[in-house]
């Protein structure tokens with residue numbers, strides 16, 4: 001994995017330098033000097049920009065989002081998929097469940113793909129109109145289905161039994177056609193077209209838990225009959241891409257969805273299916289700054305292999321490809337030591353911001369960009385040091401808690417900074433609370449017209465008091481009969 005600096009976008013480099021200049025390294029006395037101008041509080045200024053963040057003992061890890069990159073990626077997606085028909089780009093909430101960022105997408109005209117009750121309510125509160133929300137969970141409860149139908153959000157049904165629940169809900173309303181007149185309701189198919197590089201993320205395998213397997217005996221015909229019997233079903237959903245999967249393979253899944261839609265329409269002698277939801281799953285390059293493949297590459301492959309897709313309205317549900325390259329984890333080296341010949345940089349950034357990498361390091365390798373304490377790229381030449389095999393370690397108490405293992409890096413010392421790019425989706429925005437590690441603060445940044453970097457608070461860092469409140473009931477409960485008088489009533493009374 002290369003760790004060169006030459007292609008780091010200037011915006012990121014400038015943001016890191018501004019933060020470094022505002023951050024004081026831990027002093028020898030062991031007391032971190034807090035920079036006076038640093039603040040994690042949102043400013044009340046009309047621009048809503050925040051003060052330059054600082055790395056401090058209370059905020060030893062920062063999540064950074066390049067908001068110009070976020071905007072540009074969405075514009076590129078929109079222009080790549082321009083069509084005469086309606087196109088809804090529903091950003092995958094799971095990739096970035098952050099209210100202000102989602103609301104930026106709502107402002108830009110995006111939709112939002114959600115897959116849990118929390119994500120559904122978050123999308124609503126971030127400003128997405130119900131008709132721009134697509135609800136995709138594979139195990140929807142009755143309550144979730146009722147809520148989705150009441151709101152009129154688009155629903156993708158996972159299986160025949162869920163379809164039967166919808167029949168019941170719509171029958172209770174006694175007016176299925178009117179109730180769902182504006183809602184787009186579809187069924188998720190599994191084209192069973194093969195695996196990507198990463199097994200756990202592959203959605204179109206023979207036995208995937210998602211959707212209805214089209215190649216299973218009798219399944220395709222049963223599904224077509226289910227569509228023909230329900231005029232309110234007007235969409236077909238497939239999410240056959242995933243990290244590491246080729247564009248050609250993703251196109252095979254989308255072709256299966258389009259073929260199915262065309263067959264339903266021809267057997268119904270009507271344009272029952274008006275929209276294809278092609279899901280997300282465009283791969284991201286984690287090896288360097290280049291964006292490959294691009295949304296335009298994907299469009300070109302689809303244009304060639306599934307031209308019929310563009311006769312339908314389209315929904316996309318991209319997450320990683322819209323966001324990963326906008327995000328950077330920034331932390332400082334708290335200690336540096338050498339054990340068994342391995343340089344080990346001890347930091348506060350680990351499994352809580354890089355869960356996938358800590359547990360599946362071979363599937364999710366991340367680049368490491370070292371900086372000096374003053375925020376300049378640390379190269380071996382500049383630092384007059386050697387390149388040495390290095391582990392970049394996190395603070396959690398298990399040995400796999402590493403951002404990188406055995407990586408050739410300029411020798412890192414305490415006080416150096418470490419930036420970890422490509423972490424804008426499924427990393428610091430999806431924290432893991434192992435060891436009760438707090439959620440780290442997240443700041444967006446943009447380049448102001450005068451060339452300076454403006455920061456925006458996206459999510460405050462969690463305080464220890466908040467961590468404790470989340471750990472469980474703060475009022476202690478007796479958990480054994482002998483100690484009943486130790487505390488009040490148990491939470492739930494068994495009967």
Ligand SMILES: Cc1ncc(COP(=O)(O)O)c(C=O)c1O
Nearest residue numbers: 092239280281282317318319320
């Ligand atoms: C149904 C569905 N849509 C969209 C996405 C987003 O995928 P990605 O972030 O790879 O674009 C996922 C990822 O899990 C998904 O399951």
